[in-house]
Amino acid sequence: MSILQAPPAARTPGAGTRVRRRRRRWEPVLYIAPAFVVMALIIGYPVISAIGTSFLHSSLAAPGKDSFAGFSNYVDLIGSEEFLGVLGRTAVWAIASLVTQVGLALFVANILNKKLFARGFVRTSIIVPWVVPSVIVALIWRFLLDPAQGPINALLRNSGLLEAPPAWLASTATALPTLIVIGAWKWTPFAAVILLAGMQQIPHEQYEAATVDGASAFRRWFHITLPGIRTSLALVCLTTISGSINNFNGIWLFTRGGPVGSTDILTTLAYRTAFQDLDLGMAATASVVIFVLMLIIAVVYFFVVEGRSKGRRS
Amino acid sequence: MAPTYRESLRLDRRRFLGLAGGSAAALALAACGTSAVTDTPAAGGTAAASGGGGGGGSLTIWANAALTADKTTGLSKAAADYGSANGITVDVQGIPTTDLTAKLTTTIGGGAGPDLAIVDSSSVPQLAAGQILADLTSRAGSIKDQFVADVWKSSSFQDKQFGVPYYANDVVLYVNKDLLGKAGVEAPKTWDELQAAAVELTGGGSYGYMMGANGYGSFLFWPWLWQNGGTIVGDDGITPTFADDAGQEAFQFYADLAIKHKVAPPEFVAVTSSWDQYVAPFVQGKVAMMATGPWGAPSITKGNPDLNWEVAPLPKGKQAATILGGATIGVSAKTAQTDAAWKFVEWITSADQVGAIQATNNIPGRTDVLDSAWAEEDPIRKVFVQQLPDAKARPTLPTWGSVEWGVMADAWDSVIQGKKDPATALTDAAAASVDKLKG
Numbered sequence: 001m002s003i004l005q006a007p008p009a010a011r012t013p014g015a016g017t018r019v020r021r022r023r024r025r026w027e028p029v030l031y032i033a034p035a036f037v038v039m040a041l042i043i044g045y046p047v048i049s050a051i052g053t054s055f056l057h058s059s060l061a062a063p064g065k066d067s068f069a070g071f072s073n074y075v076d077l078i079g080s081e082e083f084l085g086v087l088g089r090t091a092v093w094a095i096a097s098l099v100t101q102v103g104l105a106l107f108v109a110n111i112l113n114k115k116l117f118a119r120g121f122v123r124t125s126i127i128v129p130w131v132v133p134s135v136i137v138a139l140i141w142r143f144l145l146d147p148a149q150g151p152i153n154a155l156l157r158n159s160g161l162l163e164a165p166p167a168w169l170a171s172t173a174t175a176l177p178t179l180i181v182i183g184a185w186k187w188t189p190f191a192a193v194i195l196l197a198g199m200q201q202i203p204h205e206q207y208e209a210a211t212v213d214g215a216s217a218f219r220r221w222f223h224i225t226l227p228g229i230r231t232s233l234a235l236v237c238l239t240t241i242s243g244s245i246n247n248f249n250g251i252w253l254f255t256r257g258g259p260v261g262s263t264d265i266l267t268t269l270a271y272r273t274a275f276q277d278l279d280l281g282m283a284a285t286a287s288v289v290i291f292v293l294m295l296i297i298a299v300v301y302f303f304v305v306e307g308r309s310k311g312r313r314s
Numbered sequence: 315m316a317p318t319y320r321e322s323l324r325l326d327r328r329r330f331l332g333l334a335g336g337s338a339a340a341l342a343l344a345a346c347g348t349s350a351v352t353d354t355p356a357a358g359g360t361a362a363a364s365g366g367g368g369g370g371g372s373l374t375i376w377a378n379a380a381l382t383a384d385k386t387t388g389l390s391k392a393a394a395d396y397g398s399a400n401g402i403t404v405d406v407q408g409i410p411t412t413d414l415t416a417k418l419t420t421t422i423g424g425g426a427g428p429d430l431a432i433v434d435s436s437s438v439p440q441l442a443a444g445q446i447l448a449d450l451t452s453r454a455g456s457i458k459d460q461f462v463a464d465v466w467k468s469s470s471f472q473d474k475q476f477g478v479p480y481y482a483n484d485v486v487l488y489v490n491k492d493l494l495g496k497a498g499v500e501a502p503k504t505w506d507e508l509q510a511a512a513v514e515l516t517g518g519g520s521y522g523y524m525m526g527a528n529g530y531g532s533f534l535f536w537p538w539l540w541q542n543g544g545t546i547v548g549d550d551g552i553t554p555t556f557a558d559d560a561g562q563e564a565f566q567f568y569a570d571l572a573i574k575h576k577v578a579p580p581e582f583v584a585v586t587s588s589w590d591q592y593v594a595p596f597v598q599g600k601v602a603m604m605a606t607g608p609w610g611a612p613s614i615t616k617g618n619p620d621l622n623w624e625v626a627p628l629p630k631g632k633q634a635a636t637i638l639g640g641a642t643i644g645v646s647a648k649t650a651q652t653d654a655a656w657k658f659v660e661w662i663t664s665a666d667q668v669g670a671i672q673a674t675n676n677i678p679g680r681t682d683v684l685d686s687a688w689a690e691e692d693p694i695r696k697v698f699v700q701q702l703p704d705a706k707a708r709p710t711l712p713t714w715g716s717v718e719w720g721v722m723a724d725a726w727d728s729v730i731q732g733k734k735d736p737a738t739a740l741t742d743a744a745a746a747s748v749d750k751l752k753g
Contacts, residue, residue, distance in 0.1 A: 060419060061443035061712035147581040148595070170527060170584035172731050258528055258586060259727040275416045276716040277750065278440065 053284035060278035073285040090265040097244035100184040105191030113199045130189040138253035172262040191236045198232030234305040372403035377432035382408030392670040422446045429649040435468040435640045440712040442471035447644035451475045465679030469642040477644030478663045479679035481671045483607045484636045484705040491622040493602040501626040508629040512577035515602040522577035524604035526585040526592045532722035538564040541631030552751045557744035569736040608675030625697045638705035721746040
């Protein structure tokens with residue numbers, strides 16, 4: 001180690017070397033600068049603008065008449081009756097989506113990782129729900145769940161399972177659970193593909209060795225598969241939970257937050273506040289709350305996952 | 315169209331395809347260069363005269379996608395006619411109603427967007443206050459007298475004119491003649507008759523009267539409120555008054571139809587996203603009566619042309635009243651072509667262009683047309699025209715949507731979901747509306 005450092009020689013270099021060294025230090029920065037500047041503008045400007053707007057009384061109905069609001073938007077939002085309900089519902093929505101989507105994805109990925117008949121075809125077709133545009137997903141499911149004409153309720157009625165099946169998306173009791181199921185239908189494939197990729201990276205010899213040692217299928221899964229896909233699993237959890245908190249289409253296209261607010265989450269609240277109440281300041285405040293939530297989740301991810309893998313490497 | 319903040323997704327897809335085709339065509343045209351389009355009709359006498367107004371020689375119009383669904387008739391045809399007569403390209407683009415106001419706000423607010431827009435008249439206050447539509451007061455003065463006063467006013471905000479009525483409409487009672495005839499029931503003329511007929515016609519898988527959920531339910535409550543002598547807001551224009559005694563009585567009557575007499579099919583609670591959903595049971599011949607505007611008719615003529623139906627004026631309470639709806643054509647506050655745009659506005663709202671709207675059963679706001687034989691030509695049109703004097707406009711406030719599709723929609727949903735009794739729900743809604751209406 002000490003030989004490689006060679007400090008005295010580095011401290012008294014010729015002028016040319018110094019320039020070269022300095023250039024070497026700055027060159028990479030210059031290479032990434034254009035991309036960095038563009039990204040900073042595209043991502044940074046809206047964030048900063050939203051944070052700025054959240055401290056203003058700003059209305060779409062009175063453009064150019066913004067006034068400084070201090071923290072009053074935050075006080076009003078957090079103090080409002082609906083905010084706690086919406087925050088709690090966002091948490092239920094995000095956690096339930098996480099559990100159903102990642103749970104199902106683990107199951108699906110596990111099956112797809114085995115030798116199956118027409119495995120390539122099955123693997124490809126399973127991602128179909130994920131590539132279907134949200135608007136089409138809404139069309140399909142709203143048709144399937146239509147209380148009068150939909151096949152799902154017809155099946156429930158005709159099979160005698162339920163005499164009077166509910167209007168799934170139009171009842172305060174069933175709307176949110178129904179949307180969680182639809183979300184799982186759409187997003188499980190994505191999570192499953194990532195997890196499957198993780199599973200395929202695990203060397204097959206490990207399983208063979210474990211089998212020779214007499215490990216049960218459960219033990220093999222728990223001690224080889226699960227640790228092997230840890231990084232993919234963490235990534236999938238992060239994208240699923242942040243995706244759910246941000247999932248506006250998955251609610252708006254079905255219920256617009258109704259009935260009676262039973263599916264209202266932070267994103268639908270922000271949209272309604274901006275385009276129905278025309279209160280841009282308050283809508284920006286709700287967006288900042290979403291942003292902070294995301295930031296917390298991202299920071300936790302980096303500390304838990306990235307931090308741990310760095311520790312293991314050194 | 316009336317208050318279709320929420321349009322059918324089913325329609326949206328159809329329109330989306332139309333739109334995609336439309337934009338592809340527009341791209342193709344753009345690729346050809348405008349000369350190919352504008353040069354051909356240059357022989358027309360008026361072409362030279364109008365050439366100076368546009369400058370660029372093209373106008374873009376955004377309209378509710380329902381108006382542009384058919385490229386060969388109506389608005390699209392009229393715009394093409396205007397274009398070839400005046401040597402100008404008029405590009406009509408359909409935008410789903412749900413997105414139109416928000417899209418105009420963000421694009422024109424940002425200095426882009428179309429030169430003209432045809433919007434639901436109920437969104438004029440919001441677009442006017444947001445400086446999205448241009449103030450046309452000085453130009454519009456010359457044609458003001460050609461329009462019915464209330465209809466003209468529906469395109470204004472705070473005594474300034476932000477557009478010209480493209481068409482007007484009102485809510486009428488649709489009746490299934492077969493179902494009524496079989497039961498020996500006449501089209502009801504009073505509240506009592508309506509309730510009795512609806513109860514009589516309910517049973518054996520059929521229902522007497524259709525209702526909606528969410529904003530569809532709150533929208534269709536206003537006629538009963540007005541008929542009972544109630545008002546939505548007080549004289550100051552912003553204080554909610556719809557939960558006073560007259561309002562409570564009307565709301566109770568309206569809610570009882572749904573929750574006490576159960577005259578609507580149970581799936582009405584799922585009518586939350588389009589008028590297509592609302593009219594479907596009537597189209598299928600399952601429901602005998604429904605209240606809606608002319609936008610209910612296309613579903614019937616397309617979905618079940620054999621249905622034996624007609625329209626009648628809404629039943630009367632203490633007085634006759636219905637909802638005034640319609641569309642306004644306005645000019646972007648940011649366009650550089652205000653002169654050319656205004657010329658088009660004058661042309662498309664003239665009596666000669668009534669043909670472009672009559673297929674939709676909407677009616678013009680022009681007195682010359684409404685007083686002519688045109689109004690009597692068609693039995694359905696006749697009822698819409700006949701009811702127009704009783705049609706009242708909803709409050710012209712930028713934040714009106716947050717009451718009709720927000721607090722009142724929630725209040726109605728909480729009644730039909732059994733969460734609140736009608737009186738409590740209405741009182742709470744009025745209290746919650748105070749701040750919303752202040753803006």
